[in-house]
Amino acid sequence: MSSIRTYGVGMIGFGFIGKMHSLAHVCLPYYYKPLGFETRLVGVATSRGETAVEATAQGGFEFGTTDAQELIDHPDIDVIHVCTPNDTHLKYAVAALNAGKHVYCEKPLARTLDEAIEMASVAEGSGRTHQLAFQYRFVPALIEAKRLIEGGLLGDPLSFRVNYLHSGYVDPNRPLSWRTDAAKSGGGALHDLGSHAVDLLRHLLGDVKRVSATLPTFVKERPTSGGKMAPVLVDDLALLQIEMANGAFGTVEASRIATGTTDDLNIELHGTGGAITFKLMEPNWLCVFDAKSPHKGFTQVQTMQTYAEPAVFPSPKAGVGWTRFHVASLYDFMANVAAERAGSPSFQDGAAVQGVLEAAQRSAESGGWVDVRSF
16 A cells, blocks of 8 residues: 555636646656655635636646635645735635645735735744745756855855846736736736745845835726726836845846746846856756856856756756746645645745835835845
8 A cells, every 4th residue: 555645735726827836736746756745636716606617627626616715624635725816815825824734825925024924924833834936946057056156156246137027018908907906916027026036036145135126117007807997006117226135236127018028037146256147048057157167258057957856857848847847846845745844935935025025115115225124
């Protein structure tokens, strides 16, 4: 008889990202061998009865519901995914943690730092594994970047540039959604894309000390589902100047109006001992400069093979890899659940990112530098 444990999964939300999380569960045994655990898609919750029926069939769940609490209370569900708009993360994650479930939550952790602090506090005292879906930490090249930085390649960090660029909101006729509703999202490009950029910056270089930001909105109003025009109250572009706790200075840019881009996440890190550059559109490669090396200039390092075990990553021809990075992130979370250990990035990491987003918003309002609030 197999001693491998099967974990029941409940998925709250089945929009694009809920589908991605569900697909990642299906892909786990194809990417990892031996897996060490199994997952079972038990229940899915959506906002409407017809979408719950559709999600049940499409995702291969055992049942669907319009009541998320039904998943949280279900005895066969061990893990809850929170894949809903940002304004519901606090409600669902806290309820799930209090019910003894492990929680895997979409980014950003919440709308505000106060919400994020509450979630992190509950999570810390729950004894359950909690983790954020900051999937880019699990890109092979960024795993190598983290290893090199911890090994001292950069020396003392001096400067950095991180930008995450999309073009999906260039079209002024794109209708309003929860992502353009400040009450539901908490922010625009800053929260949607900037949360990823800030998490990677913290992951690689440590804590952020202070921020100076500009958060312009270029498309001032968009059509509603009823055809009327309504104001847009979130940012289309986030430009942040940042000072790190270690003294490094640099910039973070998050844009949803970068015409011509697709999913362009670019990182440049410079220090007294070396430099690293990364492009998400070339996810298996890292460019490295080591000032101690007799060979001058950057060296392009292939990283896919180094980190193919135990993951069997698909060919680079498969594309940038939305799925494979989500699979790698989910595998890490579930491995942490199975080993009964803390997740990383944790809800505390998510709250730290939220602190930077809050400082950026306060800076944009005041026009000056703002210290990141400690908690």
